[in-house]
Amino acid sequence: MSTDIHTLIWLFPVAFMFHDFEEIIFWELWLDKHGDEVKRRLPAFLAKRVDTIVGKSTAQAALPISLIFSLTVLSAFLATEYQTYGPFLLASGVFFLHGFMHVGQAVAMRRYIPAVITSVGIVIPYGLVLYSRLISAGIVGWTGLLIDFLLGVVLTVPFILVMHAVGDYVYTRAVRLLIR
Numbered sequence: 001m002s003t004d005i006h007t008l009i010w011l012f013p014v015a016f017m018f019h020d021f022e023e024i025i026f027w028e029l030w031l032d033k034h035g036d037e038v039k040r041r042l043p044a045f046l047a048k049r050v051d052t053i054v055g056k057s058t059a060q061a062a063l064p065i066s067l068i069f070s071l072t073v074l075s076a077f078l079a080t081e082y083q084t085y086g087p088f089l090l091a092s093g094v095f096f097l098h099g100f101m102h103v104g105q106a107v108a109m110r111r112y113i114p115a116v117i118t119s120v121g122i123v124i125p126y127g128l129v130l131y132s133r134l135i136s137a138g139i140v141g142w143t144g145l146l147i148d149f150l151l152g153v154v155l156t157v158p159f160i161l162v163m164h165a166v167g168d169y170v171y172t173r174a175v176r177l178l179i180r
Contacts, residue, residue: 005137008130009079012092013072015126019099019118020065026114028058037109046157053164064160064167086148089140092130094152094159099123 031038035054039047053061072091079088099119106113134140140148 002137005133005139006080008133009076009088011126012076012088012095012130013069015122016069016072016095019095019115019123020069022118023115024058024062024065027056027061030112030114031055034109034111041108052168053160056164060168060171063171064163067163067167067170085139089134089145089148090151090155092127093145093148094156095123096127096131097149097152098156099127 031054039051039054042050071087072095075088075091078084102113102116102119103124106116131140131145135142135145
């Protein structure tokens with residue numbers, strides 16, 4: 001693996017954190033102001049699930065994000081050290097598509113959405129450079145990339161809901177244990 005690709009793979013957790021810093025910083029304030037509108041625009045089955053996420057404090061939201069960050073680091077490690085690219089391609093593909101989701105949300109709501117700035121400035125450009133280099137190096141082909149993107153589309157919502165459920169569990173236990 002070339003140094004260039006090695007570096008690009010390790011930039012995934014860095015790009016993820018810059019993106020999620022924007023999301024974390026504006027999470028609570030933005031949702032306090034626009035959370036009801038978000039829930040109204042969602043299909044009923046999804047609004048019920050999202051309701052548990054929308055009411056979170058910044059600290060409560062940061063825990064699942066830190067769990068997901070740990071998985072970005074693990075996927076980058078597996079790709080660079082063991083040439084096990086599947087988890088990395090799936091995780092980075094979800095991240096790339098997630099950037100487009102934020103742009104779509106901002107267009108649909110006609111306003112700033114937390115993380116849309118880094119989606120346009122970091123997430124999408126990073127994905128374009130990453131995938132062009134991975135394809136050029138023969139690490140993944142268009143078919144494999146498309147499969148990873150499709151898997152990402154199918155798994156993203158359940159994955160985020162599970163990460164938030166695990167985060168809630170850990171957060172509740174940590175608060176009970178550490179803050180008495």
